[in-house]
Amino acid sequence: MPDAPPVIRATHLCKSFGAHAVVQDVSFDVAAGETLVLLGPSGCGKTTLLKLLNRLIEPDEGTVEINGRNARQQPVEVLRRGIGYVIQQVGLLPHYTVAENVAVVPHLLGHAPAAIAARTTALLTRLHLPPARYAGQYPHQLSGGQQQRVGLARALAADPPIILLDEPFGALDPLTRASIRREFRELEELKNKTVVLVTHDVTEAFELADRIMLLDAGQIQQLDTPRALLFRPANAFVRRFFAAERLALQLRTLTLGDLFPSTETDTFDLTATTTVHDALEALTGAAPATARFTVAQLMAAFGEALQQEEKAWKR
Ligand SMILES: Nc1ncnc2c1ncn2[C@@H]1O[C@H](COP(=O)(O)OP(=O)(O)OP(=O)(O)O)[C@@H](O)[C@H]1O
Numbered sequence: 001m002p003d004a005p006p007v008i009r010a011t012h013l014c015k016s017f018g019a020h021a022v023v024q025d026v027s028f029d030v031a032a033g034e035t036l037v038l039l040g041p042s043g044c045g046k047t048t049l050l051k052l053l054n055r056l057i058e059p060d061e062g063t064v065e066i067n068g069r070n071a072r073q074q075p076v077e078v079l080r081r082g083i084g085y086v087i088q089q090v091g092l093l094p095h096y097t098v099a100e101n102v103a104v105v106p107h108l109l110g111h112a113p114a115a116i117a118a119r120t121t122a123l124l125t126r127l128h129l130p131p132a133r134y135a136g137q138y139p140h141q142l143s144g145g146q147q148q149r150v151g152l153a154r155a156l157a158a159d160p161p162i163i164l165l166d167e168p169f170g171a172l173d174p175l176t177r178a179s180i181r182r183e184f185r186e187l188e189e190l191k192n193k194t195v196v197l198v199t200h201d202v203t204e205a206f207e208l209a210d211r212i213m214l215l216d217a218g219q220i221q222q223l224d225t226p227r228a229l230l231f232r233p234a235n236a237f238v239r240r241f242f243a244a245e246r247l248a249l250q251l252r253t254l255t256l257g258d259l260f261p262s263t264e265t266d267t268f269d270l271t272a273t274t275t276v277h278d279a280l281e282a283l284t285g286a287a288p289a290t291a292r293f294t295v296a297q298l299m300a301a302f303g304e305a306l307q308q309e310e311k312a313w314k315r
Contacts, residue, residue, distance in 0.1 A: 023059070030196060034210045037208055041241075084158070084164065085164045086163070088166045092151060101150055101154055106158050120153075156190075169201075169204065181204060209226055252275050254275065260293070
């Protein structure tokens with residue numbers, strides 16, 4: 001059977017503002033159900049690249065194909081119907097209630113009122129905004145984190161197969177950010193969707209991405225799995241970009257399956273896909289998980305695994 005075509009295919013995209021080349025010859029595919037994170041320093045072109053995908057910005061050169069069809073050859077409103085979009089500043093309509101904000105797109109699409117109401121209720125519940133309390137509130141009555149969740153509910157309301165997110169947890173303090181991120185990762189609604197997410201937060205990228213595109217000055221520095229970026233950096237920029245958080249990222253990237261490959265992992269409370277970071281949290285928490293290894297053994301195995309990775313890379 002032939003491989004499924006990519007849901008998004010960008011080919012040789014270029015965009016300049018005046019003399020400033022903001023996106024320079026960028027090509028990539030995003031597979032169905034994949035989460036691609038666009039990462040890089042401020043001003044490197046992440047938002048511009050995201051907007052090229054739903055034609056909020058048109059490229060100077062290059063093409064975007066969505067499900068094999070050139071985006072430019074489709075009416076923009078038809079194209080965007082299939083692409084949910086969460087902007088950096090949330091952008092809720094101030095004079096609409098939470099429920100009305102969530103329902104904007106399904107209304108425009110002419111969905112039946114009963115279906116819209118059911119979907120809104122389901123989404124708000126799922127995003128921990130109990131409708132009885134929040135559906136009738138206005139954006140200014142919500143915290144920043146709640147507003148961002150309404151923004152996400154709005155993007156998901158018409159159930160588009162593709163979701164674009166621009167710094168969706170941008171304006172939040174680190175603790176709220178981490179907890180919303182966890183909810184986001186576990187959100188059933190997102191499991192089958194193709195997601196492109198912009199962030200400048202390295203931890204966020206590692207937690208959410210199937211693959212990361214690291215950009216600098218409008219050019220792809222590396223496009224690969226978090227693990228490859230960390231352990232097989234393509235150049236000095238990639239290495240430098242992760243240097244400050246290297247250990248924390250290694251803890252989040254290596255799993256118990258990497259550390260104890262020959263062990264029957266199903267005898268653990270923790271599984272083969274649990275990261276070392278999460279295992280450490282579980283073992284040292286208020287109600288510590290039971291495992292066949294101690295924290296010291298875990299750390300020793302972690303050190304060993306890092307050495308193996310280094311050796312494999314130098315070979
Ligand atoms: N409409 C525009 N006109 C002129 N310059 C623009 C325009 N939009 C973006 N730029 C410039 O393009 C560059 C890239 O902007 P972009 O918003 O894509 O970066 P980014 O990586 O998303 O940055 P940040 O993380 O700070 O949001 C910036 O230097 C910005 O000033």
